Amino acid sequence: MYKNLAAALAAACAFFSLSPAHAESPPVKAAFVYVAPVTAAGWVRQHENARRAVQAALGRQVETTYVENVAEGPDAERVIRDLARQGNRIVFTPSFGYMEPTLKVARDFPDVKFESVTGYKTAPNVATVNARYYEGRYRAGIAAGRMTRTHTAGYVAGFPIPEVLQGINAFALGMRSVDPKAVVKVVWLDVWFDPPKERDAAMALFDQGADVVAFHTGSTAVMAAAQERGKLAVAYHSDMRSVAPDAQLVAVTHEWGDYYTRRVRAVRDGTWTSGNLWGGVKEGMVRVGDFGPKVPQAVRDEVLSRQQDIAAGRLHPCHAAAAVRDNTGRTVIPAGATLTDAQILRMDWLAEGVQGRAR
Numbered sequence: 001m002y003k004n005l006a007a008a009l010a011a012a013c014a015f016f017s018l019s020p021a022h023a024e025s026p027p028v029k030a031a032f033v034y035v036a037p038v039t040a041a042g043w044v045r046q047h048e049n050a051r052r053a054v055q056a057a058l059g060r061q062v063e064t065t066y067v068e069n070v071a072e073g074p075d076a077e078r079v080i081r082d083l084a085r086q087g088n089r090i091v092f093t094p095s096f097g098y099m100e101p102t103l104k105v106a107r108d109f110p111d112v113k114f115e116s117v118t119g120y121k122t123a124p125n126v127a128t129v130n131a132r133y134y135e136g137r138y139r140a141g142i143a144a145g146r147m148t149r150t151h152t153a154g155y156v157a158g159f160p161i162p163e164v165l166q167g168i169n170a171f172a173l174g175m176r177s178v179d180p181k182a183v184v185k186v187v188w189l190d191v192w193f194d195p196p197k198e199r200d201a202a203m204a205l206f207d208q209g210a211d212v213v214a215f216h217t218g219s220t221a222v223m224a225a226a227q228e229r230g231k232l233a234v235a236y237h238s239d240m241r242s243v244a245p246d247a248q249l250v251a252v253t254h255e256w257g258d259y260y261t262r263r264v265r266a267v268r269d270g271t272w273t274s275g276n277l278w279g280g281v282k283e284g285m286v287r288v289g290d291f292g293p294k295v296p297q298a299v300r301d302e303v304l305s306r307q308q309d310i311a312a313g314r315l316h317p318c319h320a321a322a323a324v325r326d327n328t329g330r331t332v333i334p335a336g337a338t339l340t341d342a343q344i345l346r347m348d349w350l351a352e353g354v355q356g357r358a359r
Contacts, residue, residue, distance in 0.1 A: 141174025
């Protein structure tokens with residue numbers, strides 16, 4: 001009797017261990033599409049670090065993959081579509097030019113979730129997410145304004161989209177808040193990742209009197225150029241002191257790991273929702289630090305103090321104590337006003353003191 005009872009119990013345990021209700025759920029497949037190669041630092045590196053953070057945080061609950069160096073346009077649509085077909089339940093597309101291909105693919109795969117990073121168009125299964133990059137740019141501008149000797153900064157920029165214009169304007173406003181004579185000279189490249197072209201643009205700006213440069217492109221070439229010329233540069237996306245140990249003024253870094261982890265977890269739990277999502281200093285998505293050796297402690301303290309002010313809501317880079325004008329003289333932020341997220345997302349102007357065109 002006892003022998004039969006033991007056998008029955010063993011059979012029951014085996015049944016329940018194999019039944020669907022008690023089996024381990026399959027991992028959530030999550031894919032990432034990168035606009036440039038995975039390098040040691042930069043935009044793509046930060047998203048790759050975040051993908052790894054998702055894998056580390058969720059372990060066997062997630063299976064992540066990525067495709068690198070995918071051009072915006074038809075190539076992006078093909079890659080995104082392939083990833084949806086491969087059973088990925090969420091696909092992250094972190095580049096502005098992926099927005100339309102993402103929306104097009106999403107219409108054909110309503111059960112797959114998509115996240116358009118830096119985009120602005122949503123759908124029931126497409127969320128957009130933007131970091132308040134301009135919060136970091138403003139503080140980098142303060143550092144540049146304190147350190148420049150020529151009152152001239154350069155800015156190497158990819159494309160004149162709102163995300164980039166926000167950064168240029170915030171940098172200029174921050175710089176001019178401590179150096180009213182400051183000007184910012186912009187060079188447009190019409191490409192996100194082209195190291196030789198990025199380097200040439202930085203060198204041209206140095207030749208035009210800039211002694212500090214910022215950039216919104218994907219490589220470390222601008223930092224290397226500053227190191228070569230004995231100038232200063234603001235690292236973007238990542239800490240780049242390994243490339244420019246003497247030239248780095250400060251780094252504006254982006255931290256995506258916590259956000260991506262929460263969104264993959266939401267897919268797993270069935271709580272994912274669409275929407276326009278924002279994060280910045282307060283949420284830990286944008287950080288300024290990693291100062292270079294030439295930066296005095298007083299400047300470091302000032303920049304970090306402004307970081308605390310932004311996190312606490314005491315400072316907003318797009319708030320105008322006095323009217324803010326663009327570089328054609330038009331008032332773009334009336335005195336006492338603060339731009340809303342929607343207005344910032346549609347930014348199409350360059351601030352007073354910026355030499356260039358928002359074409």
